[in-house]
Amino acid sequence: MARSGKGNHVQYVWIPVIAALLAVPLGFMYVSWNKAGEGAGLYSRQWQPDAVFSYWNPGEFYRSVDTVQGVFSGEQCVQCHAAVTPGIVKDWRLSRHSTAAPGKKPVYCLSCHGDDHQDLHMPTPDVCAGCHAIQHSQFVDEKRYGFPSHALAMERAVDARHFVDKPKPEVTSCLQCHSVATKCDSCHTRHRFSAAEARRSEACITCHSGPPHPDDETFFASAHGKIYRQEGENWDWSKPLRKGNYKSPTCAYCHMAEGKHQVADKSIWKFGILEINPDTSANEVRRRAWIKVCSDCHEAGWSRDRLEELDTERKRAWRKLYEAEDLIKDLRSEELLYPAAGERPLYPVDVIEKLWPRERIGFYEGQASAFYNVSPIERDYFDMWYFDNLGAYKGAAHGAPNFVTAQHQKMDQALKSIKQQAKALRTAGEQERLYKERVDPSALWKQGEYTEYNKEHN
Ligand code: HEC
Ligand code: HEC
Ligand code: HEC
Ligand code: HEC
Ligand code: HEC
Ligand code: HEC
Ligand code: HEC
Ligand code: HEC
Numbered sequence: 001m002a003r004s005g006k007g008n009h010v011q012y013v014w015i016p017v018i019a020a021l022l023a024v025p026l027g028f029m030y031v032s033w034n035k036a037g038e039g040a041g042l043y044s045r046q047w048q049p050d051a052v053f054s055y056w057n058p059g060e061f062y063r064s065v066d067t068v069q070g071v072f073s074g075e076q077c078v079q080c081h082a083a084v085t086p087g088i089v090k091d092w093r094l095s096r097h098s099t100a101a102p103g104k105k106p107v108y109c110l111s112c113h114g115d116d117h118q119d120l121h122m123p124t125p126d127v128c129a130g131c132h133a134i135q136h137s138q139f140v141d142e143k144r145y146g147f148p149s150h151a152l153a154m155e156r157a158v159d160a161r162h163f164v165d166k167p168k169p170e171v172t173s174c175l176q177c178h179s180v181a182t183k184c185d186s187c188h189t190r191h192r193f194s195a196a197e198a199r200r201s202e203a204c205i206t207c208h209s210g211p212p213h214p215d216d217e218t219f220f221a222s223a224h225g226k227i228y229r230q231e232g233e234n235w236d237w238s239k240p241l242r243k244g245n246y247k248s249p250t251c252a253y254c255h256m257a258e259g260k261h262q263v264a265d266k267s268i269w270k271f272g273i274l275e276i277n278p279d280t281s282a283n284e285v286r287r288r289a290w291i292k293v294c295s296d297c298h299e300a301g302w303s304r305d306r307l308e309e310l311d312t313e314r315k316r317a318w319r320k321l322y323e324a325e326d327l328i329k330d331l332r333s334e335e336l337l338y339p340a341a342g343e344r345p346l347y348p349v350d351v352i353e354k355l356w357p358r359e360r361i362g363f364y365e366g367q368a369s370a371f372y373n374v375s376p377i378e379r380d381y382f383d384m385w386y387f388d389n390l391g392a393y394k395g396a397a398h399g400a401p402n403f404v405t406a407q408h409q410k411m412d413q414a415l416k417s418i419k420q421q422a423k424a425l426r427t428a429g430e431q432e433r434l435y436k437e438r439v440d441p442s443a444l445w446k447q448g449e450y451t452e453y454n455k456e457h458n
């Protein structure tokens with residue numbers, strides 16, 4: 001008995017060992033399969049990079065020019081490029097990189113691009129890290145906080161299903177903004193690399209504007225933005241963003257407090273696309289960090305009250321969103337959504353959906369990726385959630401009360417329209433049942449011009 005028991009035991013020991021031995025190569029296979037296409041990210045097989053991606057995502061796509069031959073010294077690069085790219089050389093001459101401290105050598109072109117002209121590179125953050133380890137490590141540390149963050153922005157864009165679903169001309173611009181992850185010249189632009197430029201709100205709004213993230217619009221509508229616009233020209237921007245140096249805060253003053261290259265650590269409501277509980281202990285730590293920022297200029301208790309107004313606004317918004325979501329879920333369970341899931345075109349990457357077509361409603365069911373192939377009432381809910389709601393959030397976060405009012409009015413209108421449409425769909429459904437007639441719309445949706453075009457052009 002004892003002997004055979006022991007034999008069994010030895011046999012079972014092999015099961016996890018074999019499983020582990022199999023898991024390792026399977027893991028590698030999965031990763032390399034994902035990376036197998038010409039593009040990058042989860043759906044690399046579904047898209048090909050455009051030429052400009054070699055600059056936006058240089059680590060993945062940059063290939064050196066080979067038209068000029070030779071290995072050059074720093075001075076040689078500058079001399080020839082004064083004729084080839086005079087603007088770049090002029091900016092570089094004005095930058096701290098060329099006007100180094102006494103006794104230190106200038107940081108020449110080759111420190112960032114290499115010295116062999118047939119093996120040039122475009123600098124990724126790792127190249128800057130060689131001399132700016134602190135900023136780089138803070139930046140990379142953002143990954144700990146998950147999405148959204150600057151450090152993860154590129155993955156987030158290329159791993160989004162709508163990135164591979166739409167024709168390339170429509171999505172090419174994604175990477176222009178999401179390249180904040182793959183190069184360091186987003187806020188202090190090349191080749192001045194000026195800290196003063198990055199301190200100003202204009203450094204952020206090239207990317208942080210527009211309906212799903214109206215940071216630009218809400219900041220400039222706030223008391224802070226108004227003061228900045230009126231007086232900012234006369235402030236001394238060579239000073240670091242520290243207590244006492246500025247009368248009113250800019251984006252970086254609040255989000256990169258103390259010059260920390262880290263925008264994700266204080267974030268409570270994040271992008272605003274899902275409801276969270278602001279009262280957890282982790283969020284209380286973040287709230288205190290926010291209050292510390294406000295306290296450079298305001299009284300702490302007053303600041304907490306202002307920030308809690310944001311939570312109140314969020315609760316109000318989510319009550320409206322859930323009401324709309326429930327209505328649409330009811331329609332789904334009564335099979336009243338038209339066209340139904342099986343009658344719409346699939347995303348190119350949807351395998352599960354092919355076997356089990358299902359309308360996805362709300363964030364947790366994956367609507368974040370289902371922007372386009374949806375019925376009108378779902379799209380209206382999407383607009384309410386993604387544009388009206390996110391606008392209201394940023395208005396409340398940035399102290400723009402008029403913006404909050406206007407966005408909530410839009411949410412109310414959207415909710416009203418969703419209710420009307422739900423009613424109309426019910427009436428139409430009853431008619432269909434009565435006369436046993438239903439037009440199958442898949443011919444129109446699945447073979448539409450746009451759908452065909454998408455299949456060919458990505
Ligand atoms: C501190 C690092 C750094 C230094 C020094 C530097 N560059 Fe750059 N350079 C960059 C970055 C960052 C980019 C943008 C990379 C990208 O788009 O992927 C760039 C892009 C370029 C480009 C292509 C994009 C464009 O705007 O045309 C050229 C050409 C270029 N640099 C030339 C030079 C020359 C010439 C010098 C020396 C006078 C120089 N660089 C010095 C960091 C540097
Ligand atoms: C004899 C002139 C000459 C010298 C010296 C020279 N370059 Fe260039 N460089 C050029 C020309 C011409 C181009 C444009 C090549 C093209 O578009 O095919 C260029 C392009 C570049 C680009 C842009 C490449 C791209 O893909 O956009 C970078 C970066 C660059 N040079 C960096 C350097 C660096 C760094 C040095 C010094 C190690 C240097 N160059 C020395 C003439 C020169
Ligand atoms: C070879 C070293 C080296 C590399 C590589 C380098 N830098 Fe610098 N950087 C310097 C030096 C030196 C200064 C001058 C200030 C100092 O002493 O810290 C400086 C200053 C700066 C400043 C401050 C400018 C100001 O207005 O105060 C910024 C911003 C900056 N670098 C960004 C970058 C970025 C972005 C990259 C990568 C594309 C980069 N640097 C690559 C050495 C380097
Ligand atoms: C080149 C474009 C670009 C610039 C410039 C830029 N950002 Fe961003 N930022 C992004 C993108 C893209 C994301 C979202 C990343 C993702 O998808 O995860 C983001 C996310 C953020 C977040 C969200 C972090 C979170 O946890 O919710 C904050 C805060 C932020 N940026 C602040 C700033 C500030 C402040 C500036 C200016 C000093 C700035 N950004 C400049 C593109 C940019
Ligand atoms: C104008 C600049 C810009 C463009 C263009 C842009 N984005 Fe973004 N994106 C942002 C910013 C800024 C944020 C984060 C805003 C915030 O946190 O409030 C963001 C957020 C996101 C997020 C959500 C991040 C998260 O973790 O929740 C995804 C996914 C995303 N973008 C994908 C894309 C795709 C795909 C495209 C192209 C169809 C695109 N973006 C185009 C600037 C841009
Ligand atoms: C989201 C905008 C943003 C991005 C992206 C960004 N920076 Fe900065 N950077 C700033 C701001 C704002 C300052 C000024 C901080 C201050 O006043 O203390 C700054 C200042 C600097 C300085 C000067 C620091 C000093 O104390 O003089 C260096 C060096 C620097 N950044 C390097 C980098 C490097 C390396 C990267 C890429 C890993 C990077 N930055 C990406 C916004 C940015
Ligand atoms: C007075 C400080 C302050 C200023 C100035 C400011 N913000 Fe914010 N921002 C906040 C607060 C507070 C939140 C909400 C944080 C939370 O609770 O999640 C927020 C939210 C955000 C978010 C959503 C992600 C996050 O961290 O929660 C982004 C992105 C953002 N702001 C970008 C910007 C940009 C870009 C500017 C300038 C145009 C700017 N902010 C100006 C305080 C500020
Ligand atoms: C660098 C200084 C500074 C910082 C930091 C700062 N503020 Fe302000 N804030 C001001 C100034 C100046 C005014 C306009 C004068 C006033 O009303 O007190 C103002 C006005 C306001 C107003 C409008 C007040 C009213 O009565 O109309 C609100 C709300 C506000 N701040 C909230 C915040 C919050 C929340 C934070 C932190 C996330 C913050 N501020 C951080 C300087 C600052």
